[in-house]
Amino acid sequence: MTKVAGSDCVHFLLNALQKRGYTCIGPTIRDAAIVYDEIRSEQDLPIGYTDEQDGGTYRLKKRSDQARFGYTVGPQSWKQYLFPPSTLLMTARRTSDGFEAASPIDNVRPHAFIGVRPCDLNAIAIQDRTFLKGTYIDRTYQKRREAAFIVVVNCGQAGRTCFCVSMESGPMARSGYDLALTEILESGRHEFLVETGSERGEEVAAELPFRSATEEDGHAAQRMVDRAVHQMGRTMDTSGIKELLYRNMEHPRWDNVAARCLSCANCTMVCPTCFCSSVEEVTDLTDDHTERWRRWDSCFTADHSYIHGGSVRPTTLSRYRQWMTHKLATWIDQFQTSGCVGCGRCITWCPVAIDITEEVRVIRETDGAKRH
Numbered sequence: 001m002t003k004v005a006g007s008d009c010v011h012f013l014l015n016a017l018q019k020r021g022y023t024c025i026g027p028t029i030r031d032a033a034i035v036y037d038e039i040r041s042e043q044d045l046p047i048g049y050t051d052e053q054d055g056g057t058y059r060l061k062k063r064s065d066q067a068r069f070g071y072t073v074g075p076q077s078w079k080q081y082l083f084p085p086s087t088l089l090m091t092a093r094r095t096s097d098g099f100e101a102a103s104p105i106d107n108v109r110p111h112a113f114i115g116v117r118p119c120d121l122n123a124i125a126i127q128d129r130t131f132l133k134g135t136y137i138d139r140t141y142q143k144r145r146e147a148a149f150i151v152v153v154n155c156g157q158a159g160r161t162c163f164c165v166s167m168e169s170g171p172m173a174r175s176g177y178d179l180a181l182t183e184i185l186e187s188g189r190h191e192f193l194v195e196t197g198s199e200r201g202e203e204v205a206a207e208l209p210f211r212s213a214t215e216e217d218g219h220a221a222q223r224m225v226d227r228a229v230h231q232m233g234r235t236m237d238t239s240g241i242k243e244l245l246y247r248n249m250e251h252p253r254w255d256n257v258a259a260r261c262l263s264c265a266n267c268t269m270v271c272p273t274c275f276c277s278s279v280e281e282v283t284d285l286t287d288d289h290t291e292r293w294r295r296w297d298s299c300f301t302a303d304h305s306y307i308h309g310g311s312v313r314p315t316t317l318s319r320y321r322q323w324m325t326h327k328l329a330t331w332i333d334q335f336q337t338s339g340c341v342g343c344g345r346c347i348t349w350c351p352v353a354i355d356i357t358e359e360v361r362v363i364r365e366t367d368g369a370k371r372h
Protein backbone atom coordinates (compact mmCIF):
# COMPACT_ATOMS: atom_id res chain seq x y z
CA MET A 1 0.00 0.00 0.00
CA THR A 2 1.43 3.41 -0.98
CA LYS A 3 -0.10 6.64 0.32
CA VAL A 4 0.67 10.32 0.54
CA ALA A 5 0.54 12.33 3.76
CA GLY A 6 0.97 16.02 4.51
CA SER A 7 3.96 17.58 6.26
CA ASP A 8 2.31 16.67 9.59
CA CYS A 9 2.54 12.93 8.76
CA VAL A 10 4.58 12.18 11.90
CA HIS A 11 1.90 13.73 14.12
CA PHE A 12 -0.67 11.14 12.96
CA LEU A 13 1.88 8.35 13.03
CA LEU A 14 2.89 9.07 16.62
CA ASN A 15 -0.77 9.10 17.72
CA ALA A 16 -1.44 5.75 16.05
CA LEU A 17 1.70 4.13 17.49
CA GLN A 18 1.29 5.56 21.00
CA LYS A 19 -2.33 4.33 21.02
CA ARG A 20 -0.95 0.84 20.35
CA GLY A 21 1.39 1.09 23.35
CA TYR A 22 4.62 1.91 21.54
CA THR A 23 7.21 4.20 23.07
CA CYS A 24 8.33 6.25 20.07
CA ILE A 25 12.05 6.89 19.69
CA GLY A 26 13.24 9.34 17.08
CA PRO A 27 15.60 12.19 16.22
CA THR A 28 15.76 15.20 18.47
CA ILE A 29 18.32 17.93 19.23
CA ARG A 30 20.51 17.71 22.31
CA ASP A 31 23.95 19.26 22.95
CA ALA A 32 24.08 20.70 19.42
CA ALA A 33 23.70 17.28 17.79
CA ILE A 34 20.84 15.18 16.44
CA VAL A 35 20.46 12.22 18.78
CA TYR A 36 17.76 9.61 19.41
CA ASP A 37 15.41 9.88 22.36
CA GLU A 38 11.75 9.44 23.19
CA ILE A 39 9.60 11.75 21.07
CA ARG A 40 6.12 12.50 22.36
CA SER A 41 5.07 14.96 19.68
CA GLU A 42 6.09 16.05 16.19
CA GLN A 43 7.57 19.22 17.75
CA ASP A 44 10.33 17.10 19.32
CA LEU A 45 11.79 16.46 15.81
CA PRO A 46 14.72 18.60 14.56
CA ILE A 47 12.33 20.63 12.37
CA GLY A 48 14.20 22.98 10.03
CA TYR A 49 17.68 21.72 10.97
CA THR A 50 20.38 20.02 8.95
CA ASP A 51 23.86 18.75 9.71
CA GLU A 52 27.17 19.47 8.01
CA GLN A 53 29.70 16.68 8.30
CA ASP A 54 33.23 15.95 7.17
CA GLY A 55 36.28 14.18 8.58
CA GLY A 56 36.34 15.07 12.31
CA THR A 57 33.61 17.72 11.79
CA TYR A 58 29.94 17.93 12.76
CA ARG A 59 27.80 21.09 12.87
CA LEU A 60 24.05 21.73 13.03
CA LYS A 61 22.65 24.48 10.81
CA LYS A 62 19.23 25.97 10.17
CA ARG A 63 17.59 25.10 6.87
CA SER A 64 15.42 27.46 4.87
CA ASP A 65 12.45 25.04 5.07
CA GLN A 66 10.56 23.05 7.70
CA ALA A 67 12.00 19.62 6.83
CA ARG A 68 11.37 17.02 9.54
CA PHE A 69 14.21 14.73 8.44
CA GLY A 70 16.54 17.18 6.65
CA TYR A 71 19.77 15.77 8.13
CA THR A 72 21.79 12.58 7.55
CA VAL A 73 22.88 10.60 10.63
CA GLY A 74 24.09 11.75 14.05
CA PRO A 75 26.60 10.18 16.45
CA GLN A 76 24.13 7.59 17.73
CA SER A 77 22.64 4.57 16.02
CA TRP A 78 19.78 2.21 16.88
CA LYS A 79 22.35 -0.24 18.30
CA GLN A 80 21.98 1.47 21.69
CA TYR A 81 18.35 0.29 21.90
CA LEU A 82 18.83 -3.26 20.56
CA PHE A 83 22.26 -3.96 22.06
CA PRO A 84 22.49 -1.46 24.95
CA PRO A 85 25.89 -0.18 26.19
CA SER A 86 25.27 -1.90 29.56
CA THR A 87 23.09 -4.97 30.11
CA LEU A 88 22.51 -6.82 33.38
CA LEU A 89 22.95 -10.51 32.55
CA MET A 90 22.71 -12.21 35.92
CA THR A 91 22.37 -11.59 39.65
CA ALA A 92 23.30 -13.83 42.59
CA ARG A 93 22.21 -13.44 46.24
CA ARG A 94 23.66 -15.17 49.27
CA THR A 95 21.10 -17.34 51.11
CA SER A 96 21.30 -19.58 54.16
CA ASP A 97 21.87 -22.53 51.77
CA GLY A 98 24.48 -20.92 49.53
CA PHE A 99 23.63 -18.69 46.55
CA GLU A 100 20.49 -18.05 44.55
CA ALA A 101 21.15 -16.99 40.93
CA ALA A 102 18.65 -15.24 38.68
CA SER A 103 18.66 -14.09 35.07
CA PRO A 104 16.69 -10.87 35.04
CA ILE A 105 14.10 -11.08 32.31
CA ASP A 106 14.34 -7.78 30.58
CA ASN A 107 11.03 -5.97 30.80
CA VAL A 108 11.12 -4.70 27.22
CA ARG A 109 8.37 -2.30 26.23
CA PRO A 110 7.39 -2.12 22.54
CA HIS A 111 9.44 0.55 20.81
CA ALA A 112 8.79 2.31 17.51
CA PHE A 113 11.96 3.58 15.86
CA ILE A 114 11.03 6.69 13.85
CA GLY A 115 13.50 7.89 11.21
CA VAL A 116 15.71 4.85 10.67
CA ARG A 117 17.99 5.62 7.71
CA PRO A 118 18.41 2.89 5.05
CA CYS A 119 22.10 2.41 5.96
CA ASP A 120 21.11 1.90 9.59
CA LEU A 121 18.36 -0.54 8.57
CA ASN A 122 21.10 -2.57 6.87
CA ALA A 123 23.21 -2.27 10.02
CA ILE A 124 20.31 -3.73 12.05
CA ALA A 125 20.14 -6.64 9.56
CA ILE A 126 23.88 -7.20 10.05
CA GLN A 127 23.48 -7.24 13.83
CA ASP A 128 20.49 -9.61 13.45
CA ARG A 129 22.87 -12.04 11.74
CA THR A 130 25.41 -11.67 14.54
CA PHE A 131 23.00 -12.03 17.45
CA LEU A 132 20.17 -14.16 16.08
CA LYS A 133 21.43 -16.34 13.25
CA GLY A 134 24.49 -18.07 14.71
CA THR A 135 24.80 -21.09 16.98
CA TYR A 136 23.82 -19.04 20.03
CA ILE A 137 20.81 -16.75 20.12
CA ASP A 138 21.23 -13.57 22.17
CA ARG A 139 17.93 -13.49 24.11
CA THR A 140 18.28 -9.87 25.21
CA TYR A 141 18.77 -8.69 21.64
CA GLN A 142 15.99 -11.00 20.42
CA LYS A 143 13.42 -9.55 22.86
CA ARG A 144 14.31 -5.99 21.94
CA ARG A 145 14.33 -6.74 18.23
CA GLU A 146 10.90 -8.40 18.31
CA ALA A 147 9.49 -5.39 20.19
CA ALA A 148 10.68 -2.90 17.56
CA PHE A 149 8.35 -1.30 14.97
CA ILE A 150 10.55 0.25 12.28
CA VAL A 151 9.72 3.44 10.40
CA VAL A 152 12.42 4.05 7.79
CA VAL A 153 12.93 7.50 6.28
CA ASN A 154 14.62 7.35 2.88
CA CYS A 155 17.33 9.95 2.40
CA GLY A 156 16.59 13.13 0.46
CA GLN A 157 20.07 14.47 1.06
CA ALA A 158 23.47 12.94 1.78
CA GLY A 159 26.41 14.18 3.81
CA ARG A 160 30.08 14.57 2.90
CA THR A 161 31.00 11.42 4.83
CA CYS A 162 28.19 9.21 3.43
CA PHE A 163 29.07 6.35 1.05
CA CYS A 164 26.05 4.03 1.31
CA VAL A 165 25.77 3.80 -2.49
CA SER A 166 29.20 2.09 -2.61
CA MET A 167 28.11 -0.35 0.11
CA GLU A 168 24.68 -0.94 -1.58
CA SER A 169 22.89 -0.05 1.67
CA GLY A 170 21.08 3.19 0.70
CA PRO A 171 19.84 5.82 0.20
CA MET A 172 16.54 3.97 -0.30
CA ALA A 173 15.29 1.03 1.78
CA ARG A 174 14.07 -2.04 -0.12
CA SER A 175 12.76 -4.27 2.70
CA GLY A 176 12.99 -4.96 6.43
CA TYR A 177 10.75 -2.08 7.61
CA ASP A 178 7.17 -1.71 8.79
CA LEU A 179 6.69 1.70 7.17
CA ALA A 180 8.96 3.66 4.81
CA LEU A 181 8.59 7.42 4.44
CA THR A 182 10.10 9.65 1.78
CA GLU A 183 9.90 13.35 2.61
CA ILE A 184 9.10 15.24 -0.61
CA LEU A 185 10.37 18.82 -0.56
CA GLU A 186 10.27 20.57 -3.92
CA SER A 187 8.67 23.62 -5.52
CA GLY A 188 6.79 24.65 -2.38
CA ARG A 189 5.52 21.11 -1.91
CA HIS A 190 6.03 19.40 1.46
CA GLU A 191 4.52 15.91 1.70
CA PHE A 192 5.47 12.34 2.57
CA LEU A 193 5.21 9.23 0.42
CA VAL A 194 4.28 6.40 2.81
CA GLU A 195 4.99 2.77 1.82
CA THR A 196 4.09 -0.28 3.90
CA GLY A 197 6.43 -3.24 4.39
CA SER A 198 4.61 -5.49 6.88
CA GLU A 199 1.15 -6.47 8.02
CA ARG A 200 1.37 -4.30 11.14
CA GLY A 201 2.63 -1.43 8.97
CA GLU A 202 -0.47 -1.88 6.75
CA GLU A 203 -2.73 -1.78 9.80
CA VAL A 204 -1.24 1.47 11.07
CA ALA A 205 -1.24 3.14 7.64
CA ALA A 206 -4.84 2.06 6.93
CA GLU A 207 -6.25 4.08 9.80
CA LEU A 208 -4.39 7.31 9.03
CA PRO A 209 -5.96 10.15 7.02
CA PHE A 210 -3.62 9.74 4.04
CA ARG A 211 -4.62 9.80 0.35
CA SER A 212 -3.66 7.15 -2.22
CA ALA A 213 -0.44 7.88 -4.12
CA THR A 214 -0.32 8.63 -7.83
CA GLU A 215 2.43 7.74 -10.30
CA GLU A 216 3.71 11.32 -10.09
CA ASP A 217 4.02 11.05 -6.28
CA GLY A 218 6.29 8.03 -6.81
CA HIS A 219 8.41 10.01 -9.31
CA ALA A 220 8.71 12.93 -6.86
CA ALA A 221 9.93 10.58 -4.11
CA GLN A 222 12.43 9.04 -6.52
CA ARG A 223 13.75 12.51 -7.40
CA MET A 224 14.48 13.12 -3.69
CA VAL A 225 16.44 9.87 -3.39
CA ASP A 226 18.30 10.58 -6.66
CA ARG A 227 19.33 13.93 -5.20
CA ALA A 228 20.91 12.12 -2.23
CA VAL A 229 22.76 9.77 -4.60
CA HIS A 230 24.31 12.75 -6.38
CA GLN A 231 25.25 14.46 -3.10
CA MET A 232 27.07 11.40 -1.71
CA GLY A 233 30.35 12.81 -0.36
CA ARG A 234 32.53 9.71 -0.50
CA THR A 235 32.88 6.44 -2.39
CA MET A 236 34.62 3.16 -1.76
CA ASP A 237 35.65 0.72 -4.49
CA THR A 238 34.71 -2.62 -2.94
CA SER A 239 35.68 -4.88 -5.86
CA GLY A 240 37.79 -7.76 -4.53
CA ILE A 241 38.21 -5.85 -1.26
CA LYS A 242 38.59 -8.96 0.89
CA GLU A 243 41.48 -10.28 -1.19
CA LEU A 244 42.98 -6.78 -1.48
CA LEU A 245 43.22 -6.42 2.31
CA TYR A 246 44.34 -10.01 2.94
CA ARG A 247 47.29 -9.64 0.61
CA ASN A 248 48.24 -6.24 2.07
CA MET A 249 48.49 -7.08 5.77
CA GLU A 250 52.07 -5.76 5.77
CA HIS A 251 51.35 -2.66 3.67
CA PRO A 252 53.31 0.47 4.78
CA ARG A 253 50.00 2.40 4.97
CA TRP A 254 49.24 0.68 8.29
CA ASP A 255 52.28 2.48 9.79
CA ASN A 256 51.02 5.76 8.38
CA VAL A 257 47.54 5.36 9.91
CA ALA A 258 49.01 4.14 13.23
CA ALA A 259 51.04 7.34 13.50
CA ARG A 260 47.77 9.35 13.37
CA CYS A 261 45.37 7.06 15.26
CA LEU A 262 44.82 7.83 18.97
CA SER A 263 43.34 4.39 19.76
CA CYS A 264 40.44 6.32 21.31
CA ALA A 265 37.82 3.75 20.17
CA ASN A 266 35.37 6.44 18.94
CA CYS A 267 35.03 4.74 15.56
CA THR A 268 33.85 1.49 17.17
CA MET A 269 31.45 3.22 19.59
CA VAL A 270 29.66 5.13 16.82
CA CYS A 271 29.66 2.25 14.32
CA PRO A 272 26.17 0.75 14.02
CA THR A 273 27.48 -2.78 13.36
CA CYS A 274 30.32 -3.12 15.92
CA PHE A 275 29.34 -5.64 18.58
CA CYS A 276 32.38 -6.20 20.83
CA SER A 277 31.56 -6.43 24.51
CA SER A 278 33.14 -7.54 27.76
CA VAL A 279 31.60 -9.01 30.89
CA GLU A 280 32.29 -7.78 34.40
CA GLU A 281 31.21 -8.88 37.88
CA VAL A 282 30.15 -6.28 40.44
CA THR A 283 29.86 -7.34 44.09
CA ASP A 284 28.40 -5.15 46.82
CA LEU A 285 30.31 -4.31 50.01
CA THR A 286 28.47 -6.92 52.07
CA ASP A 287 29.49 -9.72 49.68
CA ASP A 288 25.84 -10.86 49.72
CA HIS A 289 24.85 -9.66 46.26
CA THR A 290 26.66 -9.80 42.96
CA GLU A 291 25.76 -8.75 39.43
CA ARG A 292 27.13 -9.70 36.02
CA TRP A 293 27.06 -6.92 33.44
CA ARG A 294 27.79 -6.93 29.73
CA ARG A 295 29.29 -3.66 28.49
CA TRP A 296 30.34 -2.37 25.06
CA ASP A 297 34.03 -2.83 24.46
CA SER A 298 36.30 -2.09 21.52
CA CYS A 299 39.08 -3.74 19.58
CA PHE A 300 41.03 -0.52 20.25
CA THR A 301 41.37 -1.23 23.99
CA ALA A 302 44.41 -3.24 25.14
CA ASP A 303 42.32 -5.33 27.54
CA HIS A 304 39.95 -6.50 24.83
CA SER A 305 42.71 -8.42 23.06
CA TYR A 306 44.29 -9.75 26.26
CA ILE A 307 44.65 -13.48 26.42
CA HIS A 308 46.74 -15.43 28.93
CA GLY A 309 50.19 -13.92 28.96
CA GLY A 310 49.49 -10.62 27.16
CA SER A 311 47.66 -8.74 24.45
CA VAL A 312 47.59 -10.18 20.92
CA ARG A 313 47.26 -6.64 19.54
CA PRO A 314 49.76 -4.58 21.54
CA THR A 315 50.24 -1.77 18.99
CA THR A 316 47.95 0.87 17.49
CA LEU A 317 48.89 -0.47 14.06
CA SER A 318 47.63 -3.95 14.92
CA ARG A 319 44.39 -2.55 16.42
CA TYR A 320 43.47 -0.31 13.49
CA ARG A 321 44.37 -3.05 11.01
CA GLN A 322 42.26 -5.55 12.97
CA TRP A 323 39.27 -3.15 12.97
CA MET A 324 39.41 -2.23 9.30
CA THR A 325 40.18 -5.71 7.98
CA HIS A 326 37.39 -7.14 10.16
CA LYS A 327 34.85 -4.62 8.82
CA LEU A 328 35.76 -5.09 5.17
CA ALA A 329 37.30 -8.57 4.84
CA THR A 330 37.11 -11.13 7.67
CA TRP A 331 33.49 -10.11 8.37
CA ILE A 332 32.66 -11.42 4.90
CA ASP A 333 34.14 -14.83 5.77
CA GLN A 334 32.45 -14.79 9.18
CA PHE A 335 28.96 -13.55 8.25
CA GLN A 336 28.86 -13.57 4.40
CA THR A 337 28.38 -9.82 4.33
CA SER A 338 30.47 -6.68 4.74
CA GLY A 339 30.55 -5.23 8.26
CA CYS A 340 30.33 -1.69 6.87
CA VAL A 341 27.17 0.03 5.60
CA GLY A 342 28.82 3.32 4.59
CA CYS A 343 27.12 5.51 7.22
CA GLY A 344 30.30 7.61 7.55
CA ARG A 345 30.09 7.98 11.35
CA CYS A 346 33.63 6.64 11.92
CA ILE A 347 34.95 9.41 9.62
CA THR A 348 32.91 12.24 11.16
CA TRP A 349 33.58 11.27 14.77
CA CYS A 350 37.27 10.40 14.47
CA PRO A 351 39.05 13.25 16.32
CA VAL A 352 41.93 13.14 13.82
CA ALA A 353 39.71 12.58 10.74
CA ILE A 354 41.00 9.15 9.76
CA ASP A 355 38.89 8.09 6.79
CA ILE A 356 38.22 4.40 6.05
CA THR A 357 37.47 5.20 2.37
CA GLU A 358 40.81 6.99 2.00
CA GLU A 359 42.74 4.14 3.65
CA VAL A 360 41.19 1.65 1.23
CA ARG A 361 41.89 3.94 -1.73
CA VAL A 362 45.58 4.33 -0.85
CA ILE A 363 46.05 0.59 -0.24
CA ARG A 364 44.32 -0.17 -3.57
CA GLU A 365 46.46 2.33 -5.48
CA THR A 366 49.66 0.94 -3.96
CA ASP A 367 48.51 -2.68 -3.78
CA GLY A 368 51.33 -5.13 -2.93
CA ALA A 369 50.37 -7.19 -5.98
CA LYS A 370 51.15 -4.13 -8.13
CA ARG A 371 54.25 -3.20 -6.17
CA HIS A 372 56.00 -6.56 -6.75
Ligand code: SF4
Pocket residue numbers: 267270271272273327339340341342343344345346347356
Ligand atom coordinates in the same frame (compact mmCIF):
# COMPACT_ATOMS: atom_id res chain seq x y z
S1 SF4 B 1 32.84 1.24 9.51
FE1 SF4 B 1 32.37 3.46 9.58
S2 SF4 B 1 31.17 3.89 7.71
FE2 SF4 B 1 31.19 1.66 8.02
S3 SF4 B 1 29.28 1.21 9.16
FE3 SF4 B 1 30.93 1.47 10.71
S4 SF4 B 1 30.85 3.66 11.26
FE4 SF4 B 1 29.66 3.43 9.36
Ligand code: SF4
Pocket residue numbers: 260261262263264265266267268300320349350351352353354
Ligand atom coordinates in the same frame (compact mmCIF):
# COMPACT_ATOMS: atom_id res chain seq x y z
S1 SF4 C 1 40.66 5.67 13.86
FE1 SF4 C 1 40.13 7.66 14.83
S2 SF4 C 1 38.26 7.21 16.03
FE2 SF4 C 1 39.23 5.24 15.56
S3 SF4 C 1 40.56 4.80 17.34
FE3 SF4 C 1 41.85 5.85 15.80
S4 SF4 C 1 41.73 8.05 16.36
FE4 SF4 C 1 40.03 7.03 17.44
